[in-house]
Amino acid sequence: MSKSLQAIRGMNDILPAQTPIWRYLESTFAQLLDSYGYSEIRLPILEFTDLFARGIGEGTDVVDKEMYTFLDRNEESLTLRPEGTAGCVRAVLEHGLTGGGQVQKLWYTGPMFRYEKPQKGRYRQFHQIGVEVFNQPGPDVDTELIVLTARLWKQLGLSDAVTLQLNSLGSSEARARYRDALVVYLQQRFDQLDEDSQRRLKTNPLRILDSKNAQTQALLADAPTLHDYLDDESRAHFDGLKARLDAAGIAYEINPKLVRGLDYYGRTVFEWVTDKLGAQGTVCAGGRYDGLISQFGGKPTPGVGFAMGVERLVLLLETLELVPDALSPVPHAYICAFGEAAELAALALAERLRDELPGLRLLVNAGAGSFKSQFKKADKSGARFALILGEDELAGRVVGCKPLRDDTEQQSIAWDALPERLAACLEQV
Structure with a gap:
């Protein structure tokens, strides 16, 4: 077949045989969010490039290597969104949705774009369902988001296939102190780090914590931990989250190396992971980003959210043979x-x-x-x-x-x- 008649690598057609399971997932999630009082927001696929450079962070892999960026006819730099939070925050700011301390509980769905090496469960165009909450600073809303996702797993039959991992990144000041200590520790072992971690030591040292290199992970076994540098307020917030999850009967694991790949996160971060999909084991991830709106020029506004990958959820349901019968209803x-x-x-x-x-x-x-x-x-x-x-x-x-x-x-x-x-x-x- 002519190359001009083929889909772009990593950007896949969703054919009629598969659309019923997508509709099933999307409708199940929409009904669940409606029952929790969340409202849908629909966001542009294109944003000004600076939005992601400022929000996600210079030096991150997403900004430096993975974004689809181009100049339009006005010579303005535009980017296909690599994630949904930055665009949602932009919309909230632009339309004054959090003015006067107004609480917003929003959700969205749609395609995202990253120039990554395509493989099973990882694509260059992929779809996410995202949730964002603004003006709720306490651990109770962090808990609600996690409980909400746990209920979704229950409805889909996935409760036994996923595990919740938690961490706290603390305040920006706590992270800065920890970053300095980590850099000192790793600088003394610089020659033993893999090449990618050597580069990250200068640009984004916390990202070394989730390195996939076995030798680097062995070095990190004796490295300082972020929990030792948490400020009192962040520690109390994290303790409050754990207490609420315990009360709700939600099992979790503390993962001190969980940092997430986007710079805007602070305090709570979490991931739902599975061992059923090989290397692409994260099916849902999120956390707090209390400083992001002020970073964009707005008033300090608490924010927390998560996103889940639709392709990975579809793959997980198919792998475990949990796709309900009769998703494609026959004619009467x-x-x-x-x-x-x-x-x-x-x-x-x-x-x-x-x-x-x-x-x-x-x-x-x-x-x-x-x-x-x-x-x-x-x-x-x-x-x-x-x-x-x-x-x-x-x-x-x-x-x-x-x-x-x-x-x-x-x-x-x-x-x-x-x-x-x-x-x-x-x-x-």
Whole structure:
């Protein structure tokens, strides 16, 4: 196939066979968030590049290596969003949604873009469902977000497949003190670090903590820990979160090396991870970013949120064979029409049935065809009933109703009685 007719590497089509599970995930999540009082916000895919450089942080892999950035016709630098939080914060600021201390509980979904090496569970265009809460500074809202995700896992049947990992990054001052101590420790062992960690030691030393290099991880075993540098307020916040999770019966692991890849996080950070997907084990991650709005020029405003990867959740459900049956509902009925007059009558009949039975899934044969070929298409569609219109049926103002999934005899039903009789038949299935 010509390269011009292929999708861009790492940007995948979601074909009709898979869209039902996507709709199932999105609708399940939307209903859950609605029950918790969250409101949907819809955000642009493109933002000014500076938004991400300031928000995510210079020196991060996302900003330095992974963003899709270009100049538009006005010579302004624009970027396809690599994540959703920065754009949501921009919208909140631009429209004054947190003025006067107003609490906002928002969610969004859509595609994100990062120039990464495509592999199973990691793509260059990927989809996230994100949640952000503003003007709620306490550990209670951190707890709510985690409890909310735990409820989602329960609804999806994933509770035993995921593990919650927690950490606290403390205040910016605490992180600065810890960063200095970590740099001193690692500088003394510089030659033993992998090449990527040597680079990060100068640009973003905390990111070394989640290095995948075994030798670097061995060096970190005796390194200073962030918990030793936490300020009292952050420690109390973290203790409050753990106490609430204990009360809610949510199991967790403390991971002192959990730092997240975006610079705006502080205090609480968390990840839901699985060992069922190989290297791409994080299915949901988030934390606090109390300084981000002020970093963008707004008044200091508490913020906390998370994002989950839709592709990874789909992959996890498929891997564990937890995709519900009948996500792709089959038609209830298929209208077979024989002759031009019957074809015209079939269109009118179909619309009348759709008016009177709003939940009816109904297909009308297209392209004419013989009795045998139309019945073959009706059967292949998976429909439960074939509704038959021919010259005799038109003359008698009846419709033939033939069950396709059992040996029940065909019935002739008067046009006026068809909606009621069809509804009764569907209730019995």
